[in-house]
Amino acid sequence: MRFQHSPALWRDFPALVPGVLLAHGLTPAVSVDAPVARYGAAAAERLAAAPESQFPEVQAWRRAFATLGLKPTQYRCASESLLRRFRKEGSLPRIHPLIDLCNAVSVAYGIPVGVFDLSRIGGDLEVRYADGDEAYETFSGGLERPDAGEVVFADTERRAHARRWTNRQSGHSAVRDTTTDVLIITEALHDTAPQDVRKLVSSLADELRTVWSVEPTTAVLTQEAPAFTC
Template sequence: MSKFIIENQFWEVFPEAEIAVVLAKGINNTKAHAEPMRAELDGLLEKGSEEAQKFLTAEVFSDNKVIAVWRKAYQQFKTKKGVRCSIEALLKRIDKGTGVGPINPLVDIYNSVSLTYGLPCGGEDIDTFVGDLLLTKAVGDEHFMALGDADFDNALPGEIIYKDGEGAVCRCWNWRDGQRTMLTEETVNAFLIIESVDPSRKEDLEAAANALAALTQKYLGGSAEVHLMDSAYWEIVL
C-alpha cells in the first residue's frame, strides 16, 4: 500500500510547517451526481468569496498577511520565475472582482474552503499515483505537465514539490497541479491537502481540514479521514 511521506529535505527548510491531509475514499465526483446540489455548491463558492474579503484589508495586496507569509516561504527554495502560492492566485481574483467559478464538485468544495480559511488547498487522484507520494526537494527534471499546458515543464533542482515514482505531481510546493494526477469526474479516491507555514494558524488549519472532510462527505458521499501532520508526524498510509 502506498504512503504519503514528508521528507527531511522539506522539514529542513520549513520546520514549523503544518499540513492537513483529507483522504476521501469512495466518492462520486461526477457532474451528474452533483447536479441536484449544484446551486448549493455554487453557494459555497460565493460564500467563500465573501469570507475571503477578511484577508484583504491592506491597501497593498502583497502586504496582506496570508499573502506575505507565503511570499516569504517561496523565497526559501528554488521556484519557477513569477509563480505564486495557490491561495494568492485565488485571493487575487477576489481582489480584482473576477470571482472563482466552478470546475468540478470536489475542486469547488476545496476552493470554497481555501477561500473561507485563507489557506492553500489542493487535491489529487490517489489512484493515479505511482508508488509513494513525497513532499520533498526535486532532484531536477522530474516530469511535469501543468493543467492547461501542452508541453512538459519539468521541476528545477532544489524546488519543493510533491512527486511520485513517475514524476512531479504539484510544482513549486502548491503552485500548480499536473494533468496526470488531477481530480476528474472519474476520481473515486482523493488526496486532499491544506498547508500552513504560520504556526499561529494551527486552529484554522484544523478547522479547515474538518470542514473539507465534512463537505466532501455531505456532497460526494464515501468516507473522509483527516490527518494533521507536522515534523513529528510525517508519514501516513494512503
Template sequence: MNLSINEALFSVNEQLKIGLIHYSKIIVEESPQMIKGRTQLYQENLYLELQETPVTERPGIKEWRQLWKAFGGDPNRYRHSAESLMRRIAKQQYLAPFHSAVDLNNFFSLQFEIPVGIYDLDAIEGDVKIEVGNEKTGYEGINGRFNSLENIIHSKDALGPFGSPFVDSKRTAVTEATTNALQIFYLRPSLSEEEATKLLSSAGNMFTQVSGGEYEVHILSKENSKVQF
C-alpha cells in the same frame, strides 16, 4: 499507501506542516446552488476587504510567501496558488464554477489563505513523497504548459511529480469520474497541531456534506514525517 515528507525540509522551517485528507466513495459533479452562492458571496466580500488590505499583507499569504522564499523560490515570479486566486478576486475577476471538487478546493484556499491541491487518487502510482524540486523537476500543468518546480515544494509518486503549491499537474487532475481523492493542504507553519487538525476536519466535513463519501485526516510534520492509509 505511504505518504512522507523529506526530513531535510525541516532544516528550512522546523514547524512545516502538510495536511492530508483522504476521500473515498465521493461523487464529483456540478456544485449545488448553495455552494455556488456561498462562494460568490465570499468572493464579493473578500474583494471589498482587499481594497483596504493588499493581498500580500493577508497573514496566510504573507507567511507562505516568506516560506517560498526560504526554500529558494522567487515569490514574485512564481506566486503560490492561494495568492494567485486572491489577486484575481482583488481585480473582481471572480472564479467561475467548475465542479464540486475544484470549487470547494478553491474555496478552502481562499478561506484559509493557503495553497490547497486535490488529486485523483486512482491516478497516483505507489507512495507519495513531499520534496523540494531541482532544475530537472517539473510537469505539464492544468494550465496547459510545462511548469518548472525548481526550489518549489511538491508531491510526487512512482511516476514523478504531480502536485505543488504553484500549479497542479494534468495527470492527476480530479474529474467527474473521480471517486477517491487526496487533498493536500500546505498549512501555515505557525498553526499549532490542534489548529491544523480543526482546519482539516472542518474542510473534510464540508467536502463530504457536498460530495458524500468518507474522509480521514493526517498531518505530516517534524514529529510525524510518515503516515499510511
C-alpha cells in the same frame, strides 16, 4: 500509499503544518453552490479589510518562496493566486464541484489546498526537493523537467504532481469527471497554522460528508509524525 514531506523540507521549514484528507466515492453530479457562496462571502469580508498581500498566511508563503530563491510576486502560492483573482473578478471559475469547493475553502482561509486524483499517483507521494530528472505534465499535455532543488510533489515513479511547492499542479493527476478517489493536501506556515489547518481540515471534511455522503480520513501531520498512509 504513503504521503509525507521529506526530512530536508522539515529541517528547512520547521513551521510547516500539513493537513491531509482522503476521500473515496466522489462524483461530479452534486451541487456545491451553497458552500461556495458561504466561503466566498468569508473571503470577501477579509479582502474588504485588507488585500491578500497583507494576510499572514500569504506573507508566510512569500517568505518561504523568497528563501527558495523565487520572486514572491512572480511565483505566488496557490491561495494568493486565487485570492488575487477573486478580489479582482468577484468570483472564481467553476471547474468541477470538488475543485470549486476546495478553491472556495482556500480563499476563505487564505491557505493553499491541492487536490489529486489518487488513481493517477504511482506509489508513494513525497513533497521534496527535486533532483531535476522528474517528469511533470502540463495541463496542455506538455512535458517539463523541474529544476534541481525546486520543491515538488513527486511519486515513486518520479512523476512530479506539482511544481514550485504549491504553485503549479500537474495536469496528470488533476481531478476530472471520472475521478472518484482523491487525496487533498493543505499546507501552511504562518504563526497560527496549527489551529487554522485543523479548522480547515475539519470544515472541508464536514462539506464532503454533507455534499457527497462520504466519510473522509483526515490527519494533521507534524515533524514527529510526518506520514499519512492510505
